[in-house]
Amino acid sequence: ETGVTQTPRHLVMGMTNKKSLKCEQHLGHNAMYWYKQSAKKPLELMFVYSLEERVENNSVPSRFSPECPNSSHLFLHLHTLQPEDSALYLCASSQVEGGNYGYTFGSGTRLTVV
Amino acid sequence: GENVEQHPSTLSVQEGDSAVIKCTYSDSASNYFPWYKQELGKGPQLIIDIRSNVGEKKDQRIAVTLNKTAKHFSLHITETQPEDSAVYFCAAMINYQLIWGAGTKLIIKP
Numbered sequence: 401e402t403g404v405t406q407t408p409r410h411l412v413m414g415m416t417n418k419k420s421l422k423c424e425q426h427l428g429h430n431a432m433y434w435y436k437q438s439a440k441k442p443l444e445l446m447f448v449y450s451l452e453e454r455v456e457n458n459s460v461p462s463r464f465s466p467e468c469p470n471s472s473h474l475f476l477h478l479h480t481l482q483p484e485d486s487a488l489y490l491c492a493s494s495q496v497e498g499g500n501y502g503y504t505f506g507s508g509t510r511l512t513v514v
Numbered sequence: 515g516e517n518v519e520q521h522p523s524t525l526s527v528q529e530g531d532s533a534v535i536k537c538t539y540s541d542s543a544s545n546y547f548p549w550y551k552q553e554l555g556k557g558p559q560l561i562i563d564i565r566s567n568v569g570e571k572k573d574q575r576i577a578v579t580l581n582k583t584a585k586h587f588s589l590h591i592t593e594t595q596p597e598d599s600a601v602y603f604c605a606a607m608i609n610y611q612l613i614w615g616a617g618t619k620l621i622i623k624p
Contacts, residue, residue, distance in 0.1 A: 402559070431610070442616040443558075443603065450610065490557050496610045501546045503612060505557030 403427040406491050406506035414514055415481060421509045423474040423491030432474040433503070434466060435490040443490070449474065450496050481513045516541040516608045520615025528623050533594055535618045537604035538586040546607035547580060547587045552617075553600045561602075562589070594622050 404425045413419050425432065431450040435443050448455040449468040456466075463485075465477040474491055488510050492503040517540040527533045539547075545566040550558035564571045564578045564587065571578050575594075580587040591598055599622045605612040 402557070404557075443614045445611075448611065492557075494610075501607055501610070502548055502560045502563060503558075505550075505559065507555070507557050 402504050402506065404491060404493055404504050404506035406489075406509050408509060409507065410510045410512075412512045412514060413478070413481065415483075417481075418477070418479040420478065421476040421489055421491075421511075423476075423506055425472055425474075425491075425493040425504070427493055427495075427504060429493035429495045429504070430471055431494045431496045432468060432471070433492040433494075434474065434476050435492065437488040437490055437508070447476075478511075481511075483513050486511055486513045516544060516606055516613040518604060518606050518613050518615045520604050520618060522618060523616065524619045524621070526621040526623060527594055529594055529596065531594055533589075533591045533598070533620055535589045535602055535604070535620070536586060537588070537606075537615050538584075539606040539613070540585065541606070541608050542582070542585065544606040544608045544613075547578070548605050548607075548612070549576075549578060549589045550603045550605070551600045552603065558603055591620075594620075596622050596624065598622050 407422045434446040446460050447466040467475040488508045490508045492505045494503045520537045548563035551561045552558040562578050564580050575592050577590045601617045601619050603617050604615040
C-alpha cells in the first residue's frame with residue numbers, strides 16, 4: 401500500500417448507471433487529484449483539490465463530478481458514461497508547499513463502460 | 515503553458531546494459547522534475563526526483579541529470595534487471611502542478 405487507497409479496483413457499469421469512485425489518503429497531504437489513464441495516451445489530469453480549493457480542467461465532461469468532503473477523501477461521481485470513458489482512473493495526493501512535492505498514487509480503478 | 519516531451523516511447527535493452535530516457539520541457543520556471551515507474555496493475559510510483567538547483571542525483575542504479583540551459587533532463591538506469599521492465603514517466607512541476615511526459619515502455623531482454 402502506498403498510503404493512497406482507491407476503491408473499487410475494478411468496475412463495470414452500463415451507460416445508464418450511476419456509480420462513485422472513492423479515494424482515501426493517509427499521508428496528511430493537502431492536495432488530491434483525479435487522473436484518467438487510457439491506453440497509449442499521456443496521463444490526463446481531470447480535477448485537483450488543493451488547499452481546499454477546487455481547480456477544474458474545463459475539458460472534463462459534466463458526466464464526471466468530483467467531491468472532496470475533507471483533505472483525506474476524494475470521490476468521483478459517474479453518471480451516463482460513454483464507452484470511451486473506459487480507462488484506469490488514478491487518484492493521487494501531494495503536499496503543496498513545504499518542499500516535498502512528490503505525488504503519491506493509488507493503484508487505480510479499472511473502469512469498463514458497457 | 516508547460517509542455518513535456520519524452521523519448522523514446524519504447525526502449526528495449528539487454529539485461530545488464532544501461533537504459534537512458536530523455537525528456538524536454540518548455541517553461542524555464544519549472545523547478546521540480548520527478549520520474550515515476552508504473553508496473554502492470556499498479557499506479558505510478560516515484561523513483562527519483564531532482565530540483566532545479568541541482569545538476570545530478572543518484573540512487574543506487576538510477577540517476578537523473580538536469581540541464582537547465584537546454585531544458586532537458588534524463589533518467590539513467592545501469593545494470594538493468596528484469597524487474598526494471600515497466601513504463602516510466604517524467605514530469606515537470608510548475609505552480610505546484612505536474613505536467614507529464616507520454617511515458618516510455620522499458621523492456622529488459624534476458
